[in-house]
Amino acid sequence: MLILGIAGGTGCGKTTVVNTILKELSESDVGVISQDSYYKDTSHLSYDERIKINFDHPRSIDFDLLKEHLEYLKRGLSIEQPVYSFVKHNRTGDTIKTHPRKVMIVEGILILSHPDIRELFDIKIFVHADSDERLIRRIKRDINERGRDIDEVLSRYQTTLKPMHQQFIEPMKEYADLIIPNNKYNTVAVDIVKTIINERLQ
Ligand SMILES: Nc1ncnc2c1ncn2[C@@H]1O[C@H](COP(=O)(O)OP(=O)(O)O)[C@@H](O)[C@H]1O
Numbered sequence: 049m050l051i052l053g054i055a056g057g058t059g060c061g062k063t064t065v066v067n068t069i070l071k072e073l074s075e076s077d078v079g080v081i082s083q084d085s086y087y088k089d090t091s092h093l094s095y096d097e098r099i100k101i102n103f104d105h106p107r108s109i110d111f112d113l114l115k116e117h118l119e120y121l122k123r124g125l126s127i128e129q130p131v132y133s134f135v136k137h138n139r140t141g142d143t144i145k146t147h148p149r150k151v152m153i154v155e156g157i158l159i160l161s162h163p164d165i166r167e168l169f170d171i172k173i174f175v176h177a178d179s180d181e182r183l184i185r186r187i188k189r190d191i192n193e194r195g196r197d198i199d200e201v202l203s204r205y206q207t208t209l210k211p212m213h214q215q216f217i218e219p220m221k222e223y224a225d226l227i228i229p230n231n232k233y234n235t236v237a238v239d240i241v242k243t244i245i246n247e248r249l250q
Pocket residue numbers: 056057058059060061062063064065185186188189230231232233234
């Protein structure tokens with residue numbers, strides 16, 4: 049199994065890169081694990097308590113479960129990937145059965161910040177977009193897709209997103225084997241990643 053880790057700040061385009069990679073590949077060959085699925089279960093908290101969580105700090109992620117799941121997949125076992133709701137700020141209680149594939153892609157803002165998880169990746173990729181570009185994309189996406197308003201996005205950006213990005217995400221570039229500049233759609237870089245995957249699939 050080849051495991052690719054794709055990191056980068058919010059709105060840099062990780063999901064878009066992954067979806068572009070997947071387009072011409074068979075679902076039976078390539079699978080995706082999203083770090084978002086591994087936000088800690090916060091069912092014991094009220095909604096008002098949950099919205100105060102710093103979702104950009106590594107402690108918000110259940111890295112133990114993510115590590116366990118990646119190790120299961122490597123051993124050829126299927127996992128139940130939790131489903132996360134950005135509207136409820138919590139896991140939904142549902143899971144998606146994820147089978148081991150020849151290639152597994154793991155994507156998320158903080159996946160390179162955890163040494164044990166980093167160790168599990170054969171190839172580490174960091175997607176870069178400038179912070180103003182990422183903020184613009186984040187505002188549009190969170191309002192259109194994640195049920196947020198402009199005040200929520202901007203206040204979260206100032207209080208947690210920006211400082212956490214500087215502390216935990218940007219420094220992870222150091223560990224990347226490949227940095228994809230993504231201020232504009234970068235088809236050349238995506239094609240290179242596809243070539244690496246296709247070589248493994250032959
Ligand atoms: N290179 C790009 N140029 C312009 N918009 C982009 C680009 N990459 C992604 N987007 C848009 O930005 C938003 C955030 O992208 P997404 O892939 O969800 O980022 P991430 O998963 O890193 O948070 C989406 O609406 C997406 O369509």
